[in-house]
Amino acid sequence: MAPKAYNPKEIEPKWQEKWEADGLYHSDIDESRPKHYALTMLPYPSGDLHIGHWYAMTPSDARARYMRMKGYNVMFPMGFDAFGLPAENAAIKSGIHPMVRTRDNIVRMRKQLRSMGAMFDWRREMVSCEPEYYKWTEWFFIQLYKKGLAYRKLSPVDFCPKCNTTLAREQVWGDDRHCERCGTPVIKKDLSQWFFQATKYADELLRFDGIDWPERVRTLQTNWIDRSEGASVIFHTAPSPLAPLPVGEGGDPIEVFTTRPDTLFGATFMVFSPEHPLVDKITTPENKDAVEAYKAQAARQSDIQRGAVDKEKTGVFTGGYAINPVNNAKIPIWIADYVLMSYGTGAIMAVPAHDERDFAFARKFGLEIIPVFKAEGAPDPDGATMEAAFISEGVMINSAHFNGTKVNVEKGRKNPSIAAMIDWLEEKGIGKEMVNYRYRDWLISRQRYWGSPIPMIYCEKDGWNPVPEDQLPVTLPEDVEWKPTGESPLKLHPTWKNTSCPVCGGPAERETDTMDTFMCSSWYHLRYLSPWCDTAPFDDKEYNYWMPVDVYTGGIEHATMHLLYTRFFHKALRDMGITEGNEPMTQLRNQGMVLGEDNEKMSKSRGNVVAPDELVEKYGADTVRAYLMFFARWEMGAPWDSKGIEGSSRWVRRTWALFTDDVKGGTPTPETLRDLRRKVHQKLKRITRDFENFEFNTIVSGLMELLNELYKAREAGAAGSAAWQEAQEIYVKMMAPVTPHIAEELWTDVLGKKYSIHTQQWPTVDEEAAKEDEITIPVQVNGKLRDRVVMPAEASDEDIKAAALKAEGVVKHLEGQTPKKVIVVKKSLVNIVV
RNA sequence: GCCGGAGUGGCGGAACAGGCAGACGCGCACGACUCAAAAUCGUGUUCCGUGAGGAGUGUGGGUUCGAUUCCCACCUUCGGCACCA
Numbered sequence: 001m002a003p004k005a006y007n008p009k010e011i012e013p014k015w016q017e018k019w020e021a022d023g024l025y026h027s028d029i030d031e032s033r034p035k036h037y038a039l040t041m042l043p044y045p046s047g048d049l050h051i052g053h054w055y056a057m058t059p060s061d062a063r064a065r066y067m068r069m070k071g072y073n074v075m076f077p078m079g080f081d082a083f084g085l086p087a088e089n090a091a092i093k094s095g096i097h098p099m100v101r102t103r104d105n106i107v108r109m110r111k112q113l114r115s116m117g118a119m120f121d122w123r124r125e126m127v128s129c130e131p132e133y134y135k136w137t138e139w140f141f142i143q144l145y146k147k148g149l150a151y152r153k154l155s156p157v158d159f160c161p162k163c164n165t166t167l168a169r170e171q172v173w174g175d176d177r178h179c180e181r182c183g184t185p186v187i188k189k190d191l192s193q194w195f196f197q198a199t200k201y202a203d204e205l206l207r208f209d210g211i212d213w214p215e216r217v218r219t220l221q222t223n224w225i226d227r228s229e230g231a232s233v234i235f236h237t238a239p240s241p242l243a244p245l246p247v248g249e250g251g252d253p254i255e256v257f258t259t260r261p262d263t264l265f266g267a268t269f270m271v272f273s274p275e276h277p278l279v280d281k282i283t284t285p286e287n288k289d290a291v292e293a294y295k296a297q298a299a300r301q302s303d304i305q306r307g308a309v310d311k312e313k314t315g316v317f318t319g320g321y322a323i324n325p326v327n328n329a330k331i332p333i334w335i336a337d338y339v340l341m342s343y344g345t346g347a348i349m350a351v352p353a354h355d356e357r358d359f360a361f362a363r364k365f366g367l368e369i370i371p372v373f374k375a376e377g378a379p380d381p382d383g384a385t386m387e388a389a390f391i392s393e394g395v396m397i398n399s400a401h402f403n404g405t406k407v408n409v410e411k412g413r414k415n416p417s418i419a420a421m422i423d424w425l426e427e428k429g430i431g432k433e434m435v436n437y438r439y440r441d442w443l444i445s446r447q448r449y450w451g452s453p454i455p456m457i458y459c460e461k462d463g464w465n466p467v468p469e470d471q472l473p474v475t476l477p478e479d480v481e482w483k484p485t486g487e488s489p490l491k492l493h494p495t496w497k498n499t500s501c502p503v504c505g506g507p508a509e510r511e512t513d514t515m516d517t518f519m520c521s522s523w524y525h526l527r528y529l530s531p532w533c534d535t536a537p538f539d540d541k542e543y544n545y546w547m548p549v550d551v552y553t554g555g556i557e558h559a560t561m562h563l564l565y566t567r568f569f570h571k572a573l574r575d576m577g578i579t580e581g582n583e584p585m586t587q588l589r590n591q592g593m594v595l596g597e598d599n600e601k602m603s604k605s606r607g608n609v610v611a612p613d614e615l616v617e618k619y620g621a622d623t624v625r626a627y628l629m630f631f632a633r634w635e636m637g638a639p640w641d642s643k644g645i646e647g648s649s650r651w652v653r654r655t656w657a658l659f660t661d662d663v664k665g666g667t668p669t670p671e672t673l674r675d676l677r678r679k680v681h682q683k684l685k686r687i688t689r690d691f692e693n694f695e696f697n698t699i700v701s702g703l704m705e706l707l708n709e710l711y712k713a714r715e716a717g718a719a720g721s722a723a724w725q726e727a728q729e730i731y732v733k734m735m736a737p738v739t740p741h742i743a744e745e746l747w748t749d750v751l752g753k754k755y756s757i758h759t760q761q762w763p764t765v766d767e768e769a770a771k772e773d774e775i776t777i778p779v780q781v782n783g784k785l786r787d788r789v790v791m792p793a794e795a796s797d798e799d800i801k802a803a804a805l806k807a808e809g810v811v812k813h814l815e816g817q818t819p820k821k822v823i824v825v826k827k828s829l830v831n832i833v834v
Numbered sequence: 835g836c837c838g839g840a841g842u843g844g845c846g847g848a849a850c851a852g853g854c855a856g857a858c859g860c861g862c863a864c865g866a867c868u869c870a871a872a873a874u875c876g877u878g879u880u881c882c883g884u885g886a887g888g889a890g891u892g893u894g895g896g897u898u899c900g901a902u903u904c905c906c907a908c909c910u911u912c913g914g915c916a917c918c919a
Contacts, residue, residue: 436918
């Protein structure tokens with residue numbers, strides 16, 4: 001019988017259908033086995049599965065399969081993050097309803113996802129734009145509202161004029177502050193919107209106890225939150241010439257945040273942000289024109305202009321004064337755009353002697369500079385002549401009873417001078433220890449249609465109230481007009497917003513903004529637990545068994561957005577008793593990006609997009625899977641190489657040939673069989689380790705090496721022996737997570753083993769078989785390789801040393817000299833020093 | 835400026851306790867098979883040198899018998915943050 005040719009087009013759909021029919025990848029609660037919840041970030045249903053999706057999902061799938069073979073009860077679900085701007089923008093252009101388009105795309109992408117041969121349990125699929133899902137997104141909003149974590153605030157927000165919607169801080173990218181989605185520079189708008197109080201959890205979000213997340217992500221999140229320790233100090237406005245008041249009495253309080261309270265005695269002026277609410281009040285008539293002009297100019301400038309670091313300092317004097325609470329000094333108040341309303345309190349105490357910015361400002365405008373610490377032992381510096389702000393360690397001066405206190409470079413209370421000052425401020429009641437964050441509350445509102453409705457109702461009499469929970473979901477109306485107006489189409493709908501107040505029953509209006517889609521993706525891992533559940537967002541039984549997520553995989557680009565939101569969400573729910581544990585995802589791993597062959601990011605406009613469907617058509621899914629795992633370090637990514645896939649294709653076909661060639665066994669020597677078993681078990685050991693460590697490229701290269709060994713062994717007549725049978729079995733089991741279809745075909749049909757390969761146990765290493773009998777030991781003279789000696793594995797160091805000294809290459813290089821020292825590294829190397 | 839990755843052949847990469855640098859694959863060269871090509875198989879492939887040999891993991895130093903691996907300083911590059919008080 002002629003061997004059957006390798007035909008992925010036949011075997012891949014065949015097994016996919018059988019696995020599906022048998023429910024092979026269904027994951028159900030099974031208390032007798034340890035659980036493993038493997039999660040890969042869900043796609044947005046843009047229409048086509050991209051090679052990047054394959055790159056992200058294939059190794060995740062392979063590892064989930066490996067864990068299953070290791071004996072875990074594995075859940076590996078898949079779904080769609082289906083709300084969002086692109087569908088709505090497409091609707092504005094084409095008139096096709098986003099729901100229609102999204103559902104069509106999902107049908108196509110499901111089919112493409114199935115072609116990967118991944119072990120997704122499709123019974124657990126969730127789609128975030130379906131009312132069965134967003135009912136619970138709304139429910140969560142209400143829970144957060146009831147817990148006091150949702151609030152409404154009028155605030156300047158970043159607004160994308162092209163997408164016609166507000167953006168969260170993290171959706172604004174780049175130096176030119178452009179929209180994450182469309183690249184248009186954002187503008188500022190004042191809108192009243194919903195926020196979640198994520199900052200309440202800032203400190204906890206900085207802790208990563210008990211979770212195995214990459215250093216890189218932890219750093220990004222830590223920098224994003226940017227905790228800074230210091231103190232809040234209350235200054236007061238001083239009596240102005242127009243309204244004289246006794247010093248220390250009256251005046252408006254001015255709260256400032258400072259990381260250097262120990263420099264308070266050197267605060268010689270204050271600077272307000274031009275938008276600070278007290279500016280108008282303190283400005284004196286003679287300064288009014290200049291102040292107004294400066295405010296107008298600052299307002300006109302974009303954030304990028306204002307934010308330029310090397311920009312020359314600008315500012316104007318308001319005519320107003322403040323009282324420094326530590327020494328009652330009367331100090332002038334200026335406004336300058338280097339003070340931002342969005343950080344701290346929008347006002348600073350300026351200490352020019354010890355802050356570079358304040359120093360530059362003081363020199364430019366001739367303001368007083370008083371040094372309050374100096375290098376130990378140095379003469380007192382003179383504020384009038386010093387050339388730069390002094391920021392190293394030293395001792396305090398010019399600071400009343402603090403003089404002599406040591407100042408180091410530590411932050412917060414670790415610095416003795418700061419600790420001493422904070423204690424004193426608190427005792428005197430003029431300030432207190434405080435922590436400030438760059439992190440902001442989460443802006444939820446989007447002036448858009450295609451998102452989950454915000455289930456809130458406004459009544460003239462009773463204000464804002466949540467929709468009663470038994471009336472959820474608030475569904476999106478289907479008959480809306482697509483107009484890019486900057487308002488939600490829900491606002492323009494003639495009747496949808498009209499409702500009655502849940503408190504008084506009188507006429508009221510619904511919130512017409514919808515939710516940020518990050519809200520949907522903050523809890524999708526919970527919906528996978530029981531998407532069939534209609535009485536709660538998830539079934540507790542499923543939660544208790546499966547959660548937390550054991551391995552979460554996805555792109556690094558979500559580090560400060562999705563991953564931070566989902567952690568906040570989990571912690572907030574925990575505090576309401578809805579979830580348990582401190583973190584939703586125990587282990588996180590990030591994959592890199594597949595670039596185009598031109599080394600650029602893949603995009604339609606560049607024409608460098610690689611279509612996975614074509615590759616599957618040409619090579620089969622197994623080859624594409626193997627290549628994606630092989631061609632780069634997973635966490636790094638690499639540019640696509642269309643020639644390289646030939647290597648993976650060759651490996652798959654050579655594997656097929658090895659198993660299907662009609663080759664009779666010979667009379668192998670015992671050494672051949674011993675060698676074969678050794679190679680097999682050594683590779684098994686390494687590949688097992690690589691699966692544990694997410695090192696997918698070496699898993700495939702290891703399989704390639706083993707295949708080469710199998711060919712050699714067959715050449716030496718090993719076919720048909722027991723060792724050969726074992727080698728074949730272990731080889732197929734090891735390739736099963738990587739190339740599930742061909743592995744199944746070889747296991748079930750070619751070898752005739754019991755279906756299915758994917759329910760087999762991962763093989764165990766026979767350490768005895770893996771051991772080397774003989775070892776080749778490199779011998780160096782002065783660190784340079786000169787010869788090798790072959791020794792029995794159990795040879796003593798003495799024997800190895802003796803043999804090494806006699807080796808031909810060594811003798812030649814010793815040239816009769818006596819070795820000073822001979823280093824024998826156990827079973828690995830000899831170095832002779834002369 | 836601050837924080838964090840990464841620098842190894844023509845290319846992707848390997849080296850997992852500090853111990854043979856370049857596994858595996860792509861590409862390339864030569865050979866076998868073929869009328870020929872493709873496919874397949876085989877051999878070779880870090881650089882310099884005919885050779886013995888020498889050099890070599892971004893650069894410069896250090897520790898060590900021995901450093902891609904550890905330490906110090908720097909360069910390049912990618913990503914994040916940035917007048918953050």
